[in-house]
Amino acid sequence: MAQAKPQIVFDPWNDPKAKPLIQCRSITKRFGDFTAIDNIDLNIYEKEFFALLGPSGCGKTTLMRMLAGFETPTEGKITIDGQDVAQVPPNKRAVNMMFQSYALFPHLSVWENIAFGLKREGASKERIEERVAEMLRLTRLEKFARRKPHQISGGQRQRVALARSLAKAPKLLLLDEPLGALDKKLRQDTQFELMDIQERTGTTFVIVTHDQEEAMTVASRVAVMNAGVIMQIATPADIYEQPNSVYVADFIGDVNIIEGNASVDKSGPEGAVSIAYAEGQDPVHAVATTPVTEGARVFYAIRPEKITVSHKPDPDRANHAFGKIIDIAYLGNISTYRVELASGKVISATMTNARRLERRAFTWEDEVWLSWTRTAGIVLTN
Amino acid sequence: MNLRRIMLIAVPYLWLVALFLVPFLIVVKISLSTTAIAIPPYSPTFDLAQGWAGFKDFLSQLSFDNFTFLTQDDLYWKAYLSSLQIAALSTLFTLIVAYPIAYGMARVPDEWRPTLLMLIILPFWTSFLIRVYAWMGILADEGLLNQFLMWLGVISKPLHIMNTPKAVYIGIVYTYLPFMILPIYAALDKMDESLNEAAIDLGASRLSAFWLVTLPMSRPGVIAGCFLVFIPALGEYVIPQLLGGSKTLMIGKVLWDEFFSNRDWPVASAVAVVLLVILIVPIVLFQRNQQKQQEAES
Ligand SMILES: Nc1ncnc2c1ncn2[C@@H]1O[C@H](COP(=O)(O)OP(=O)(O)OP(=O)(O)O)[C@@H](O)[C@H]1O
Numbered sequence: 001m002a003q004a005k006p007q008i009v010f011d012p013w014n015d016p017k018a019k020p021l022i023q024c025r026s027i028t029k030r031f032g033d034f035t036a037i038d039n040i041d042l043n044i045y046e047k048e049f050f051a052l053l054g055p056s057g058c059g060k061t062t063l064m065r066m067l068a069g070f071e072t073p074t075e076g077k078i079t080i081d082g083q084d085v086a087q088v089p090p091n092k093r094a095v096n097m098m099f100q101s102y103a104l105f106p107h108l109s110v111w112e113n114i115a116f117g118l119k120r121e122g123a124s125k126e127r128i129e130e131r132v133a134e135m136l137r138l139t140r141l142e143k144f145a146r147r148k149p150h151q152i153s154g155g156q157r158q159r160v161a162l163a164r165s166l167a168k169a170p171k172l173l174l175l176d177e178p179l180g181a182l183d184k185k186l187r188q189d190t191q192f193e194l195m196d197i198q199e200r201t202g203t204t205f206v207i208v209t210h211d212q213e214e215a216m217t218v219a220s221r222v223a224v225m226n227a228g229v230i231m232q233i234a235t236p237a238d239i240y241e242q243p244n245s246v247y248v249a250d251f252i253g254d255v256n257i258i259e260g261n262a263s264v265d266k267s268g269p270e271g272a273v274s275i276a277y278a279e280g281q282d283p284v285h286a287v288a289t290t291p292v293t294e295g296a297r298v299f300y301a302i303r304p305e306k307i308t309v310s311h312k313p314d315p316d317r318a319n320h321a322f323g324k325i326i327d328i329a330y331l332g333n334i335s336t337y338r339v340e341l342a343s344g345k346v347i348s349a350t351m352t353n354a355r356r357l358e359r360r361a362f363t364w365e366d367e368v369w370l371s372w373t374r375t376a377g378i379v380l381t382n
Numbered sequence: 383m384n385l386r387r388i389m390l391i392a393v394p395y396l397w398l399v400a401l402f403l404v405p406f407l408i409v410v411k412i413s414l415s416t417t418a419i420a421i422p423p424y425s426p427t428f429d430l431a432q433g434w435a436g437f438k439d440f441l442s443q444l445s446f447d448n449f450t451f452l453t454q455d456d457l458y459w460k461a462y463l464s465s466l467q468i469a470a471l472s473t474l475f476t477l478i479v480a481y482p483i484a485y486g487m488a489r490v491p492d493e494w495r496p497t498l499l500m501l502i503i504l505p506f507w508t509s510f511l512i513r514v515y516a517w518m519g520i521l522a523d524e525g526l527l528n529q530f531l532m533w534l535g536v537i538s539k540p541l542h543i544m545n546t547p548k549a550v551y552i553g554i555v556y557t558y559l560p561f562m563i564l565p566i567y568a569a570l571d572k573m574d575e576s577l578n579e580a581a582i583d584l585g586a587s588r589l590s591a592f593w594l595v596t597l598p599m600s601r602p603g604v605i606a607g608c609f610l611v612f613i614p615a616l617g618e619y620v621i622p623q624l625l626g627g628s629k630t631l632m633i634g635k636v637l638w639d640e641f642f643s644n645r646d647w648p649v650a651s652a653v654a655v656v657l658l659v660i661l662i663v664p665i666v667l668f669q670r671n672q673q674k675q676q677e678a679e680s
């Protein structure tokens with residue numbers, strides 16, 4: 001019999017009484033006159049799975065290294081568990097890091113690599129044996145225990161690095177692109193494995209990833225970074241549905257950005273605005289969550305899957321646009337249509353492929369209507 | 383079939399045959415001869431003109447007497463042992479001096495490294511002999527070092543270093559230091575700094591991270607450096623001759639005396655052959671180490 005899964009809401013960040021495990025206050029890190037991290041404030045709570053997302057060079061690794069203790073912030077304060085860590089050396093922090101370069105010890109076997117941290121804390125022989133065996137099983141490396149790192153594949157090396165950082169069951173685990181070298185299947189398995197470990201051990205994870213799908217899958221919250229600044233911190237769903245800036249909307253998933261002038265729409269519901277974006281084109285009817293001044297320049301962000309493509313305008317939806325299909329990307333389960341409007345603006349719309357390919361309704365050069373509801377997109381001012 | 387490859391391999395082999403094997407066989411042959419007052423100062427000499435009979439006659443005159451002689455006079459094995467000891471100890475001293483230098487060089491900012499490397503190699507630009515003579519001036523009883531120390535008031539009587547084994551150790555350490563620094567530096571330079579960080583991250587102190595990670599990682603360099611110092615130091619002649627005085631016994635000096643003072647070429651050759659046999663052991667070990675390292679890297 002099917003049973004509803006009990007939903008325990010995990011959102012300590014909304015609880016003003018909750019104490020963050022990690023607290024970064026106005027952290028700035030400069031290398032010479034280059035600012036790698038620019039005045040970041042960040043709270044990460046116990047048992048969180050916190051993802052850092054951002055383009056290459058935006059400072060993700062630098063932030064992790066400050067948490068691990070390998071870099072000291074030029075300005076600002078980091079506390080872990082309420083303790084200012086400025087004076088705590090990296091080997092005394094209950095923090096383990098999985099390095100982006102793996103940093104496996106080449107002269108030690110896989111087994112010895114994983115046992116390294118346990119030996120340093122003086123664990124008993126049986127405990128080490130048991131724990132290493134468990135880690136090997138978890139990362140499916142039992143067969144390679146006796147090999148040296150140069151005798152295994154890149155993906156296996158990554159798993160050794162993961163196992164090594166997990167072995168000590170630290171309070172906080174920093175994973176710098178832990179799954180990048182794994183194939184999709186193994187990556188998904190490992191993601192679930194990580195979530196499982198997290199659930200069982202209560203370890204707090206901070207994970208750096210380039211893969212937004214991964215961030216969406218595993219993370220309780222996501223921070224989107226750009227050039228040393230955190231653009232937004234929110235749950236994966238909020239990041240996707242309620243981005244606070246064009247940058248975040250654009251960085252996560254595909255999005256159409258329509259730039260135009262807003263005017264308050266008195267006939268519509270509260271907060272309704274019309275956005276005029278091209279001559280001769282119906283304005284976009286939208287709802288702004290924050291007040292918009294009359295005539296302000298705004299950006300309307302709408303995800304392709306929120307737009308339907310049809311031969312006739314859909315009367316149930318507030319927005320319509322007429323155009324011609326210039327490109328179709330067939331992705332198996334879905335197809336993305338690129339539709340050029342009369343103004344020359346190109347809009348992407350995604351439809352699921354309910355029918356077989358040869359029977360699909362639209363093809364290149366077809367003239368179609370795009371329709372979407374008033375609340376499908378969001379109005380951004382920066 | 384594959385002429386190009388055979389030619390490529392042939393060049394170094396021909397080189398070895400012409401410049402190592404042939405001279406070595408000549409030395410072996412002389413070591414099996416007996417001294418004679420003649421030019422060259424040994425017999426038999428090989429005379430092609432007498433054909434096969436002459437060759438047999440020639441062979442019958444060769445003997446191992448010189449090698450037996452080496453075991454009878456304790457000068458020789460004492461010289462070998464003393465050479466081994468001096469070579470081994472000075473290799474150890476060189477390692478102790480070189481490691482921190484190499485370590486420091488591998489840790490300084492990148493822009494400093496070419497300068498430091500240059501400084502290490504710079505002494506080679508002056509003649510080796512001049513540098514050893516300079517040490518005579520420094521280490522002599524009234525030399526620079528003693529003058530300086532007396533001026534400082536650290537000592538009241540000059541230290542007697544010149545013409546003792548101490549001077550030989552100093553000379554060898556000084557001369558061979560670059561051969562130890564460079565391979566260790568190369569090994570440390572290749573090492574990824576994040577390995578150290580990973581060790582520290584996993585709870586190791588700085589010292590144990592060095593002991594457990596940095597040191598093992600630099601082992602190939604240390605081994606290479608030790609051989610590069612030990613092998614030439616074992617047969618060293620100039621340094622003990624100029625700095626060691628008459629009391630320092632080393633096989634290189636014995637060899638020289640046999641050849642040029644005693645003009646006993648056969649015994650001198652026998653000394654050289656035995657020296658080579660002693661050297662072959664570390665050379666083979668060195669080769670094995672290099673090979674293992676190459677396999678590990680590929
Ligand atoms: N030790 C350093 N000295 C000077 N600049 C540095 C140093 N470490 C990092 N940087 C610079 O700081 C910026 C952020 O680097 P960081 O390694 O944190 O990027 P990242 O977000 O991890 O990128 P990636 O996704 O490519 O790993 C980069 O521009 C980098 O060049």
Ligand SMILES: [Mg+2]
Pocket residue numbers: 060061062100176
């Ligand atoms: Mg990085």
